[in-house]
Amino acid sequence: MSIEISQAFADAILEQSRAEYPDECCGVILGPVGSGKALRHKPMLNAAHSPTFYEFDSKDLLALYREADDNDEEIVVIYHSHTETEAYPSRTDIAYAGEPGAHYVLVSTRKEIAPATEFRSFRIVDGVVTEEPVTITG
Amino acid sequence: MSIEVRIPTILRPYTKDQKSVEAAGATLSALITDLDANYAGLGERLLENGALRRFINVYVNDEDVRFLGGLDAQLKDGDSITILPAVAGG
Numbered sequence: 292m293s294i295e296i297s298q299a300f301a302d303a304i305l306e307q308s309r310a311e312y313p314d315e316c317c318g319v320i321l322g323p324v325g326s327g328k329a330l331r332h333k334p335m336l337n338a339a340h341s342p343t344f345y346e347f348d349s350k351d352l353l354a355l356y357r358e359a360d361d362n363d364e365e366i367v368v369i370y371h372s373h374t375e376t377e378a379y380p381s382r383t384d385i386a387y388a389g390e391p392g393a394h395y396v397l398v399s400t401r402k403e404i405a406p407a408t409e410f411r412s413f414r415i416v417d418g419v420v421t422e423e424p425v426t427i428t429g
Numbered sequence: 430m431s432i433e434v435r436i437p438t439i440l441r442p443y444t445k446d447q448k449s450v451e452a453a454g455a456t457l458s459a460l461i462t463d464l465d466a467n468y469a470g471l472g473e474r475l476l477e478n479g480a481l482r483r484f485i486n487v488y489v490n491d492e493d494v495r496f497l498g499g500l501d502a503q504l505k506d507g508d509s510i511t512i513l514p515a516v517a518g519g
Contacts, residue, residue, distance in 0.1 A: 317516070339517070346517035349486050349493045356513060369516055381519040387484050389439050389514025 293424040294368065294394040294412045296320070300332045301427050305408055307334050308372035308400045315345040320368035321359055329367045329394075337371075344383070345371045368412075370396035377401070378409035380420050388415035394423070432460060434510040443471040452510075457487065458500040460510065475512070484515040 300320060307316045317337050320329035333355070338348035347355070359365055369390060373381075378399035380388070388395060391414075399409040412425045430453045436444050444450050450468065454460030465472030475485055480500070487494040488511040494502045504510075 319516075335516075344517070344519050346515055349495075349515075352486060352513055352516060353488050353491065353493075353511060356511070371518060383517075383519035385518075387515060387517045389437065389484070389516065391439055 292394075292414060292421070293426060294327075294329060294396070295426045295428050296329050296368065296396070297428050300329065301410055303332055303334075304370055304372075304396070304398055305400065305410070308374070308398050308408075311337065311372070312400065313342040313374050314340050315342060315372050315374060317345040317347065317369075317371040319355065319366045319370070321362070321364040322367040324363050324365045327367060331364065342374050366390060366393050368396050369393045370398065373397060373399045373401065375401050378411045380413055380415055385415055385418055385420060391416045396425070430455075430506045432504055432506070432508050432510055434460070434464065435512065437513050439514055440471060440474055440512065443468045443474070454504055456500065456504060457481075457489070457494055457502045457510075460504060461500070484517055486513045486515055487511070488513070 315337055318334040321331040321333060322328040335347050335351060337345045339346045378397040380395060395413045395415050397411055410425060412423050414421045414423060431451050433449055434452050435449045452460050452463045454463050461472050461475055475482060489497055489502055489508055
């Protein structure tokens with residue numbers, strides 16, 4: 292398993308992470324059903340407005356799934372930022388991971404590594420975390 | 430009485446991979462009891478200590494059931510229920 296993400300989306304996600312600092316930012320990348328391709332970036336509101344938690348707003352969540360259905364799309368990537376810790380799924384990330392087919396992308400913009408950032412992807416299925424390679428495409 | 434229930438990917442192992450199933454119930458609570466009778470184990474994935482799980486969202490038509498009385502929400506023939514796991518973490 293691996294995931295390809297365009298440079299433009301990766302840049303946009305890191306930019307969103309910085310803009311929403313110190314809160315975590317979140318969003319999805321959608322793609323045609325069954326394609327596994329991350330083709331449409333959609334930033335989402337972090338309804339928790341928290342530096343240690345994120346949650347899609349409940350109405351936004353329903354609208355997102357309806358929109359994906361209408362477009363024959365599925366959620367290929369679910370991403371969020373860690374603002375003070377490494378880009379690795381936290382215990383709550385693992386406990387609440389509800390999309391076994393999605394690539395869970397985590398980015399970190401923590402100060403210790405600045406100006407470098409981390410951009411990593413994981414599968415989270417039944418509480419088991421498996422890291423996978425991310426290819427940033429041109 | 431027939432109500433369509435849309436099942437998220439993560440719960441489809443309970444419904445033999447069906448994306449949507451039919452169920453009956455005058456309230457959400459009764460509907461979940463009916464669902465669990467036909468798809469054993471599904472109820473426990475929706476409820477915890479008799480309450481709706483915090484990180485499972487249930488919608489009646491377009492409305493989050495938390496704004497409709499939760500498990501006491503009244504249902505009628507032709508309603509459509511959507512179950513979605515919250516997208517959340519830390």
